[in-house]
Amino acid sequence: MTPDNASFTTAAYTLAAIIYLAYVLSLKLRLRRLRARAIALETSARPRSDRPEGA
Amino acid sequence: MQAEGLVRTFGGRRAVDGVSFTLHAGDCLALFGPNGAGKTTLLRMLAGLLAPGQGSVRVNGVPVKEGAAARAQVGLVSHASMLYSVLTARENVEFAARLYGLPDPRDAAMRALELMRVEDRADAPARTLSRGLQQRVSIARAMVHSPSLLLCDEPYTGLDDAGSAALTDALTERREGGAALLLVTHNLTEGLALATQAAIMRRGRFVRHEARELLDVRAYQAQYRELAAVHD
Amino acid sequence: MTSGQPSVAPPLPSQRDPLVGVALLGIAAIYVRALAFTPIEARQGAAQKIMYIHATSAFIALYVAFVLMALTSALYLWLKDEKLDRVAESSAEVGLCFTTVVLATGPIWGKTIWGAWWTWDARLTATLFLWFIILAYLLLRGAVEERGRRARYSAVLGILASFLVPFIHLSVYLFRTLHPMPILLKPSAPSLPNEMLVTFLLSFAAFTLLFIALLRSRYRLATLRDWVADREAERA
């Protein structure tokens, strides 16, 4: 008799998808933040006053 | 001692940017320069504590980094006392003597302490000594194995008159005994008094380096003050 | 050795990373194929399908991410090339993500086979310890500012960790064999009918692609971060 545990499969698949997507999102956010800092550093000569917070 | 093409970068900044010079027995190079010029980094490389990014350091032909033996001939006095605060002055210096493999560590330690006229506090734990006395013990520690190359990073700071006199006598005696000295200091008069050569370091490079006799002290002082106005 | 001369143009990876997009599409395709088009295994029921994402992620986490981290760590100590350190850092972080998925899906699947969420099954326990090691690795990286020292410390930990994994596997398996698991079906190497095997292999390929895409993206992130750190160090 095949046990009916489809709910477990969906739970596992969704959980896996959430974790992977969360990681992709975190990569994208960190990249955006760094790009902004890089562009800011690149365009401004010596941003003494508006230097972004530490590296 | 020969230093050739020494370079060292820290996170994209060149602390030492191509320094080469030679010291012979009996030479004393006074090295001046503002904070952040790279003097301490250079000194640590000469002492074999820090591997140079490029270039090499040799004492009597033996590279300092690889050959642990070469470090046996080097003595370092730095800002920090390099002492174990819990151990007494004698134990600290004796420990150093044993590290250098001296045949008579006990006597060598006592002689070094006497040289710096601090033998009366030999059995006091290092932490109970004043800053100046700790400095003297630290200098004794650096000289216990009578090194042929003595590197001093502002050794006079914190020393009272008696201490300074003891240090000057010890350095002069070492120099006449055939050691090569490198004296890093901010105090022009102090530095020039002992020096056979003088150099000014800015942004990791020697901007001036010449024999002491050729120097006109007043002009040197004026130029140094203007050079050292802004820190690196 | 290091990016001495300040490269004028910042290494700006493009906003839209095509490879990550393609990899995610691949995973979506696997989801559809596994859930809708692969037959349900008679004895275990639908839960057996968890294997397609659990086993593949586990394999990649241990045999790809971790090995890459250990290898690049060893090479870094020898060659002192910063790029190697960045690869080690990236494969550690992506490896942590894969290991987290394994630890999330494992117990769910375990519940259906062994009736308990956590049964200290040898492989799952080993993955748990791997997860702790990678976490410690990333914590160490976070605690050291100076780049040279951070790279050296993490390289040393990376190599020591690679010596540790066999010991953990050994002791966990020895521990487990002394307490036989109430296993109905030993989820060892799947001898699957070809229909399921195809899904498994496709899934393996898709997850490997995902790993490579994430690794590349994380590597570029590390390069950009170091570039920014250099520029700020110069300006400071």
Added chain:
Amino acid sequence: MTDIAVPTPPGMLAAAWLVARKDLAIEFRTRTAFLSALVFALLGVTIFYFAWDATAVAAADLAPGVLWVIFTFAGLLGLQRSFGSELADRAVDGLLGAPISRESIYLGKAFANLVFVAGILFVTIPAVVLFYNLPMGSGIAALAGIAALAAVGLVAVGTLFSAMAVNTRMAELLLPMLSLPFFVPVVMAAAQSSARLMAGRPVAEAMPWLRILVAFDIVFVTACTLAFPFTLDE
């Protein structure tokens, strides 16, 4: 200045012994770290006793487990301070500037830590035997032997990580986080083998675990000794 005998820098082991002796002299003079680790261990042993319902679980079965958990954390406490004395006033520069190899510094510190941990064990094992009224007999000798093997493994890894952690901001948190995963096989092997020997089972049964323990010691003492120079600011 120096008489006929030319100064000869000490060899690897001689230098290691010098560093170890210096460390132990410092430890003996302050004694605070040792006493606090000791009290921590003894308190732990007593607290564990009340953490279990003595009627449900026989104290004897509990004893090895308690010993290894306490031993691990007391050891960590001891390792925490081992490089503190070096960094104060940059005393480590004195060692690095001396004509001795970097590896001998590690071996010296590791040996001093080993003596430190052995000291704690020397008191904790009798305490466990006393409080959990274990049968005296051969089991105790086996326990001590296994403890020694485990201590070597812990100290080898712990000393290296303490050398790294001391230079970072979060040393207190970092040292346990880095070391504990490495302690897992050691504690597992020690607990399993000592449980069997204490229960009087044939030695053969404990052999597989002892082999793991010995292999761990050999692999990690060499690996950590070779890795140590890389942790210094070259």
